[in-house]
Amino acid sequence: MTNQEIVQRLWNECNVLRDDGITYQDYVTELTYILFLKMSKEQGQEEGIPVQYRWDELKAKEGLELKNFYKQMLLDLGNAQKTPNPKVNAIYKDASTSIDEPANLEKIIKDIDELDWFSAREEGLGNLYEGLLEKNANETKSGAGQYFTPRPLINMMVRMVHPKPGERLCEQRCLRLIQFKERCA
Missing domain, CATH: 1.20.1260.30 (N6 adenine-specific DNA methyltransferase, N-terminal domain)
Incomplete structure (x- = not known):
């Protein structure tokens, strides 16, 4: 199964x-x-x-x-x-x-x-x-205002942010960081 x-x-x-x-x-x-x-x-x-x-x-x-x-x-x-x-x-x-x-x-x-x-x-x-x-x-x-974040997007955010054990991240913050990195690239 x-x-x-x-x-x-x-x-x-x-x-x-x-x-x-x-x-x-x-x-x-x-x-x-x-x-x-x-x-x-x-x-x-x-x-x-x-x-x-x-x-x-x-x-x-x-x-x-x-x-x-x-x-x-x-x-x-x-x-x-x-x-x-x-x-x-x-x-x-x-x-x-x-x-x-x-x-x-x-x-x-x-x-x-x-x-x-x-x-x-x-x-x-x-x-x-x-x-x-x-x-x-x-x-x-x-x-009710909650949206599922697809696994490929989560994986990409994790690769870009490189979180360390114990750190907490919010998806919105990750998206802003990704947008910032894209503008700077």
Whole structure:
């Protein structure tokens, strides 16, 4: 399964979220909470997640029990006293869900469980995230004032600016720097 096929399958999950009244701003967030658990299992890195909230426990639940379990799980994973893992706490800090319909949550979890993640591991999960953002930008017109920056443009900006580890850059600033360098050349 290629990266693009996985992105398309994940985008189909966004259709399920849309049916549940979730806006495009929340698609990636909602999927990230679930994908993190799935990928932790796939990569054999579940040790930072409490046993009762690991992937197999989540996918074993159904209906209203699943919905209630999921809501409590999000709260507990973001709570340092209940989940003493800083990485997990950072991901789930102030996490909540807008998924109302238990059947929709169940469908998303089952569909994600069936995906072939081998190629995603090979190509990088960041590509999946970017692919979802690009799909969102393309299918929601302006994305409420947010625009996807194509990967080739990002790569070119990075080559021109030569950022060092720890430096932060804003795209607008990069574009101004590129324009300045072009005028000076």
